[in-house]
Amino acid sequence: MRLKLLVAAFAISLVGTGARADEITHSFLACGQKTYIMGADGVPSWTYPANTRDGYVLDDGIIILTLSKSKLHSGGAVVSIAPDGKETLIWKGTQSEVNSAQPTADGSFVITEAGNNPRLLEVSVAGEVLVEFPLACQKENHHMQTRMARKLPDGTYLAPHLLNFAVFHYGRDGKVLGKLDTTVPGDPDRKIHTWPFTAIRHGDGHTLVCCTNGNRAVDFDANGKIVWTLTNDDLPGKWLQDPCGGQVLPNGNIVVTSYAGGRADRNAPKLFEVTREKQVVWKYADGQKAGIHHFQILTTNNEKLQGPALK
Structure with missing residues (x-):
């Protein structure tokens, strides 16, 4: 696939166009049924001609994308796209899906296969396997096994397992070190489906979990309490x-995407930002049915975000 610069025919609208100078603006990478970088002015600056599941824009301008399965990549794939448009295959999926690919500080990539x-x-940029272990999730439904796995600063890993209703914490050897149960309190039979999709370690050992289908986001403290x-x-x-x-x-604010x-x-927002007091301070909509699977906020008020993207 070849990197494509945006053409004017790419029609998209931004909620808040014509925003006041004191309003929040963001630019961001969107991954999903459409893949693009949206400028803070509501004008996309870059598009990619494939459905994606996860993505990162690195400090040097390289874009890492997790591709959905397709005719070209029947098991999904992970690719790297240089600023000049050159595309390099990092990993070609060997099973049903590749669902995430997190670049680490060491230059490797944390990948999950369903x-x-x-x-x-965990593989090198050349595709050499550095770490490998089985995931302790259910095996019957491949698509609902796992999503956004992330490596933590201590070298361990978080992996949300949707139909297990829990975020699993793994050691480097694959040993399960703990779980965060996303079941709704008072619903022991799990009639309310709260499938964990994204688990973000932040602050002093907190973990923010977005629960698709259950339509909620929850923040666990370091002791596993919501x-x-x-x-x-x-x-x-x-x-x-x-x-x-x-x-x-x-700044501690949280941005969430609603795929549906x-x-x-x-006119419902695809992305919105809330404070810890649950005040909405920014929102984005595009008038399309196609959803945003994941994203990365790149700038706020034209200032590049510093530090690793907690997503």
Whole structure:
């Protein structure tokens, strides 16, 4: 696939166009049924002609994308795209899906594969396997095995397992070190499906988890206790519709994407930012049914975000 610069025909709109100078603006990478970089002015600057599941823009301008399965990559793939448009294959999936690829500080990539033998891998930029272990999730439903696996600063890993209703914490050897149960309190039979999709370690050992289908985001403290919850009852409308990806910003605010946000209401935001007090301070909509699977906020008020992206 070849990197494509944006053409004027790419029609998209930004909620808040014509915003006041004191309003928040963001630029961001969007991954999903459409893949693009949206400028703070509401004008996309770059597009990619494939469906993607995860993505990162690195400090040197390289873009890492996790590709959905396709005719070209039947098991999904991970690619690197240089600023000049040159594309390099990092990993070609060997099973049903590749669902995430996190660049680490060491230059490696943390990848998950779904299939008969779900596994986590850490590979070099050349595709050499550095770490590999099986994931302790259910095996019957490949698509619902896992999503955004992330390596933590201590060298361990977090992996959300959707139908296991928990975020698993793995050691480098694959040993399960602990779990964060995303079951709704008071619902032991799990009639409310709260499938964990994104798990973000932040602050003093906290973990923010976006629960798709359950339409909620929860923040666990270092002891595994839920200390903050965001639901549609906290918002101006039913904006949490399959909240897949999330990101914790340097100021502590949280951005969430609703993958199904445009299906019932085309004007519903695809992305929105809330404070810890649950005040909405920014939102984005594009008037399309196609959702944003995950994203990366790149700038705020034209200032590049510093430090690793907590997403």
